[in-house]
Amino acid sequence: MSDVRVSAQEMREVCGLADRAPSLFNSQPWQWRGGGDFLELLLDRSLELPETDPDKRELVISNGVALQHALLALRARGWLVNVLRLPDASEPELLARIEVLGRGDPAPGDGALVRAARRREVDRREYAPVPVPPSVLAELASAGAAAQVSVITGDQRRAVAQAFARAARVHAASDRYRAELASWTGMASWSADGAPETGVPWRAREHDDLVVRDFGWAEAAGVDPASNGAAGCLLLISTGADDRDAHLRAGEALGALLCRAELAGLASCPLSEALEVRGTRALVRREALADAGHPQMMVRVGWPRPADGSPRHRT
Numbered sequence: 001m002s003d004v005r006v007s008a009q010e011m012r013e014v015c016g017l018a019d020r021a022p023s024l025f026n027s028q029p030w031q032w033r034g035g036g037d038f039l040e041l042l043l044d045r046s047l048e049l050p051e052t053d054p055d056k057r058e059l060v061i062s063n064g065v066a067l068q069h070a071l072l073a074l075r076a077r078g079w080l081v082n083v084l085r086l087p088d089a090s091e092p093e094l095l096a097r098i099e100v101l102g103r104g105d106p107a108p109g110d111g112a113l114v115r116a117a118r119r120r121e122v123d124r125r126e127y128a129p130v131p132v133p134p135s136v137l138a139e140l141a142s143a144g145a146a147a148q149v150s151v152i153t154g155d156q157r158r159a160v161a162q163a164f165a166r167a168a169r170v171h172a173a174s175d176r177y178r179a180e181l182a183s184w185t186g187m188a189s190w191s192a193d194g195a196p197e198t199g200v201p202w203r204a205r206e207h208d209d210l211v212v213r214d215f216g217w218a219e220a221a222g223v224d225p226a227s228n229g230a231a232g233c234l235l236l237i238s239t240g241a242d243d244r245d246a247h248l249r250a251g252e253a254l255g256a257l258l259c260r261a262e263l264a265g266l267a268s269c270p271l272s273e274a275l276e277v278r279g280t281r282a283l284v285r286r287e288a289l290a291d292a293g294h295p296q297m298m299v300r301v302g303w304p305r306p307a308d309g310s311p312r313h314r315t
């Protein structure tokens with residue numbers, strides 16, 4: 001046993017930050033196992049979403065984000081760590097083992113990224129019609145260097161938008177998908193999991209090119225889901241392989257990209273529906289990646305609109 005010891009309280013705080021990671025339908029499908037000099041990330045199979053994520057790809061991606069958050073939290077506290085991904089073939093649920101090697105200096109900026117991870121939340125609203133500078137997009141891409149990140153524009157964006165619309169139609173026609181979605185959404189705000197009715201637009205704004213996932217609330221509020229304000233830049237995270245290791249790394253890339261976006265003051269929203277239906281995932285692969293690489297996640301980023309504030313009698 002090494003003489004490195006992270007206190008139990010500190011490990012709890014590290015896991016606390018990691019548990020802030022975004023996950024499909026906020027399912028948080030992970031568990032932690034640890035000691036003073038290691039932390040293990042285990043996939044929680046009881047939280048699979050078989051209709052939405054039949055290949056369990058997003059299950060692992062969600063875990064990858066939690067892994068990235070845990071590593072960030074440890075490094076920001078000055079711990080030197082080594083990561084073993086999929087370390088034990090006899091325990092397939094064990095996705096990563098983080099070994100704590102000793103004390104070092106936190107990388108400059110890690111503290112700010114931890115605060116960004118704590119603050120970040122999905123923003124499904126329309127974004128301000130102000131372009132995100134290419135230099136900022138390049139920063140996001142380099143933050144997500146655990147995988148490849150590309151900016152989707154022009155004809156590629158049109159093709160991807162079609163894929164989202166088609167996937168939404170496939171999902172809308174599936175009773176089983178809709179039942180699964182319903183069981184995970186519209187939770188009361190005090191529920192510990194599932195996607196609560198926050199971060200969702202309640203008023204239609206102008207139409208945009210992307211059909212974003214209809215969580216059902218917009219319909220309940222009489223809002224056309226297709227007009228859920230989808231402006232913003234579209235980023236695609238892809239990998240060379242399409243196995244568990246690749247899915248885990250795609251999640252790590254997603255986590256790093258989202259933290260960096262938050263730090264830059266950008267609003268962000270992961271988008272995965274077009275990649276959940278086999279045919280539309282193949283379409284995105286062909287049109288956006290020329291069949292080289294595998295699409296894993298998409299993210300919409302943009303400048304948040306100023307808050308409307310409380311109404312007044314005279315405007």
Ligand SMILES: Cc1cc2nc3c(=O)[nH]c(=O)nc-3n(C[C@H](O)[C@H](O)[C@H](O)COP(=O)(O)O)c2cc1C
Nearest residue numbers: 022023024025026058121122195213270271272273
């Ligand atoms: C793998 C993955 C897929 C996701 N897909 C979508 C999506 O298609 N649409 C969406 O609005 N949010 C999506 N999200 C965001 C989650 O719904 C969100 O992170 C979760 O509800 C928790 O909310 P928070 O990020 O504000 O903490 C996805 C997140 C992950 C990690």
